[in-house]
Amino acid sequence: MSYDDILDVASREQTEVIQKMGGSEALEEPYTQISLRKMVQKRAGWLVILFLGEMLTATAMGFFEGEIEKAVVLALFVPLIISTGGNAGSQATSLIIRALSLGEVTVGIWWRVMRREILAGLALGVILGTVGFIRIAVWQAAHFKDYGPHWLLIGLTVGLSLIGIVLWGSLAGSMLPLILRRLGFDPATSSAPFVATLVDVTGLIIYFSVAFALLHGTLL
Amino acid sequence: MSYDDILDVASREQTEVIQKMGGSEALEEPYTQISLRKMVQKRAGWLVILFLGEMLTATAMGFFEGEIEKAVVLALFVPLIISTGGNAGSQATSLIIRALSLGEVTVGIWWRVMRREILAGLALGVILGTVGFIRIAVWQAAHFKDYGPHWLLIGLTVGLSLIGIVLWGSLAGSMLPLILRRLGFDPATSSAPFVATLVDVTGLIIYFSVAFALLHGTLL
Structure with a gap:
């Protein structure tokens, strides 16, 4: 094998890894x-x-429809919460796959x-949770948006949920590739988007559970 | 350079690409x-x-708070809609980066x-939009969930939004790496999560605009 051949093999493998991580079958062409037609099929x-x-x-959102009806403000942070969990999870997954x-x-x-990811996830969660809480407090104080008399509790709900979700995302994201490998699968097989999906669903449950615990008796 | 040296360089570069795609600086260790401490800083x-x-x-959700208040059912599909747009976008981004x-x-x-992605995005959007519409129709018909008398319009809202969002996600996801490259940046620099963020925000606007167009006079 020449240098070129070796680089060629390395490169072909890298293509597959990257395409799989992005959540599509390897295109092969x-x-x-x-x-x-073929590309649409593959994707x-x-x-x-x-x-x-x-x-x-x-389905998960359906379970909390009553809560959303009582406190529509909770719905506003759903995309922020779940995407942040997904990002934390994808990050952990990418690091572990590599x-x-x-x-x-x-x-x-x-x-x-697992121990590392619990500590790292907790630290990252506290950072993002703090930023999230500050966002709500600043918007309220600057009258950009009125979250109502219970804005402090809403801010705490979002902040604490973020800690839980980033921690859980990091943990799930790091463990999934190990589980896939243990089961004999290729850990790169669409791990990142799969983690995002898993974390989205569980993130909603965490968020509305924290909301219920903190807002029961006031907004809920 | 020996074979090993070459593979080493190729491997180090691959590590960086994958870590950046997952949305974290290269760990370097x-x-x-x-x-x-260092890992948390990097992440x-x-x-x-x-x-x-x-x-x-x-902020985007805040603009549509009135709509959500009138039709809480719309909130239920927000995570599905935005994550699907994000997935379509990440997929296109990964393919183009590679x-x-x-x-x-x-x-x-x-x-x-762009022409390819418009066609591919449209095809993928029609596939996912159809699946989304069927999901709502089946849940309604099987009494898993009652979306109310306007379930057909809700199904059409979700289905048509999905077409728009998957199309837009594929387009934005494929163009962003080209724009980054044109501006002299490394296209792998966290493109996939960045696209997901972009598509989340615009996806919400597409979804609620379609909802307003279809549901105005009934639910909204």
Whole structure:
């Protein structure tokens, strides 16, 4: 094998890893040459699977329809909350997939990874939760938006939920590739979007549970 | 350079690409050896930037608070709608980043990429929109959930929004890496999560605009 051959193999593998991480089957043909029909087929599969998973968010939201009806303000932060959990999860997943493929991390040290991610997730959650709380407090104080007499409780709900969701996202995001590897699957197989879906659904449950605990008797 | 050296360089570059795509600075040290403090610093930066971007979703949702109050049922599909747009966008971004780095795509043929993504995005949107509409129709017919007398209009709102959002996500997701490259930035720099944030905000606007157009006079 020449240098070029080696780089070629390395590059082909990298293409597959990146395409899979982005949530699509490997195209197997250059982007500009593959037929439109084939490309849609390759891309539709994962999007539909993720869509079916994400449908659970509609079911989860349905459970909390009563809460949203009583406190519409809660709905305003749903996209922020779930996307932040998803971002934290994707980040952890990417780091672990890479560490796995470099051999820095193995399934055997999952508890060490878990301990690290609990601490890192907690720290990241506190940072983002604080920013979220400040956002609500500043908007309220500057009259950009009136969250009503219970704005402080709403701010706490969002801040505390973010801590829980970022922690949970980091943990789930780091463990999923290890679980996939342990089960004999390729950890790169669409892990990041899959984690985002998982974290979206559980994030909603965390958010509305925190809301119920803090706002019961006032808004709820 | 030996074979090993070459693979080493290729591997180091791949690590950076993957970590950046996952939305974190390159760690520069093995996962198991980097200090917790350093890792949190490296990860917090991007998460905070994305969080600040995602805050726009709270602002966007605030604009539609009146609509949500009148039709709480609309809130139920918000996570499904925005995450699907984000998934479509991330997928397109990953494909284009890779095609760029392989030289299959260049900034010069952006209009060819755009045409492909409009067609592919439309096809993918019609597939997902149809699945979304069927989900609502089946849940209604099977009495899993009662979306009320206007369930058909709600189903059409979700279905048509999905077409628009998947199309827009594919388009924005494919163009962003080209724009970043044109401006002299590294297209891999957190493109996928950045696209998701962009698509989340615009997705909400598309969804509530379609809802207003279809439900004005009935639910809204």
